[in-house]
Amino acid sequence: MTDPVLSLHGVETFYGRIQALYKVSLEVREGEIVALIGGNGAGKTTTLRTISGLVKPAAGSVIFCGHSLTGVSPDAIVRLGVVHAPEGRRIFPRMTVLENLQLGAFARGDAAAIADDLQDVLALFPRLKERLAQKGGTLSGGEQQMLAIGRALMAKPKVLLLDEPSMGLSPIFVDTIFEVIADINKRGVPILLIEQNARKALQVASRCYVLETGSIVKEGPAAALLNDDAVRKAYLGED
Ligand SMILES: Nc1ncnc2c1ncn2[C@@H]1O[C@H](COP(=O)(O)OP(=O)(O)OP(=O)(O)O)[C@@H](O)[C@H]1O
Numbered sequence: 001m002t003d004p005v006l007s008l009h010g011v012e013t014f015y016g017r018i019q020a021l022y023k024v025s026l027e028v029r030e031g032e033i034v035a036l037i038g039g040n041g042a043g044k045t046t047t048l049r050t051i052s053g054l055v056k057p058a059a060g061s062v063i064f065c066g067h068s069l070t071g072v073s074p075d076a077i078v079r080l081g082v083v084h085a086p087e088g089r090r091i092f093p094r095m096t097v098l099e100n101l102q103l104g105a106f107a108r109g110d111a112a113a114i115a116d117d118l119q120d121v122l123a124l125f126p127r128l129k130e131r132l133a134q135k136g137g138t139l140s141g142g143e144q145q146m147l148a149i150g151r152a153l154m155a156k157p158k159v160l161l162l163d164e165p166s167m168g169l170s171p172i173f174v175d176t177i178f179e180v181i182a183d184i185n186k187r188g189v190p191i192l193l194i195e196q197n198a199r200k201a202l203q204v205a206s207r208c209y210v211l212e213t214g215s216i217v218k219e220g221p222a223a224a225l226l227n228d229d230a231v232r233k234a235y236l237g238e239d
């Protein structure tokens with residue numbers, strides 16, 4: 001097997017004296033969508049923030065394409081191609097849709113390719129194409145979520161980290177977002193996906209890790225976890 005694109009080995013992350021992650025190890029390989037599920041406060045967002053360099057792990061390592069990300073700045077991590085679409089859709093409300101998308105490409109120097117990628121993103125999200133001059137803050141919640149993902153794509157990710165992309169969306173938008181996630185992956189981008197909607201996540205993912213109070217308690221093929229009694233009970237709302 002080839003080396004993983006992204007891997008975590010024994011990662012421990014603290015906020016002050018509070019430990020949020022305990023020996024977290026996981027990997028994302030070429031072509032994969034890997035789901036990370038778990039309840040509120042389990043440490044999912046912290047895992048992504050640790051990968052992105054926004055918080056520093058006290059122990060363990062994060063390896064991207066054979067290079068350690070320890071001590072690398074968040075900007076430089078984006079430039080390497082590790083791109084994080086944060087939870088809560090942090091778009092810039094006073095900037096237009098077009099400006100928000102262009103900001104996603106801030107770390108790139110290849111102007112011609114940026115124009116092409118913009119067309120690709122707009123093809124993926126026709127709603128954004130119709131609203132290029134609209135201020136980000138006036139978009140609907142679902143449209144802002146599309147903009148957040150579109151902006152992440154403009155950074156030309158080699159691996160994409162998505163934090164709760166379907167949060168707060170109506171069922172029809174949830175379906176659209178998951179179709180887009182599958183589509184992005186088919187175009188060759190491996191994805192680490194955090195989702196409260198565990199069923200949808202397991203349906204789109206190839207593999208899954210379950211995080212409970214900062215520790216990985218289970219991992220396996222997504223199809224197997226969909227049929228796992230404990231997972232069904234805890235995360236799929238079945239008894
Ligand atoms: N900036 C912070 N300072 C102190 N503690 C924090 C901070 N951010 C997160 N935590 C704590 O770390 C733990 C993990 O939080 P995290 O946001 O990673 O959880 P999560 O799995 O993403 O949860 P959710 O599903 O609610 O988004 C929680 O107990 C949380 O209170």
Ligand SMILES: [Mg+2]
Pocket residue numbers: 044045046087
């Ligand atoms: Mg979170």
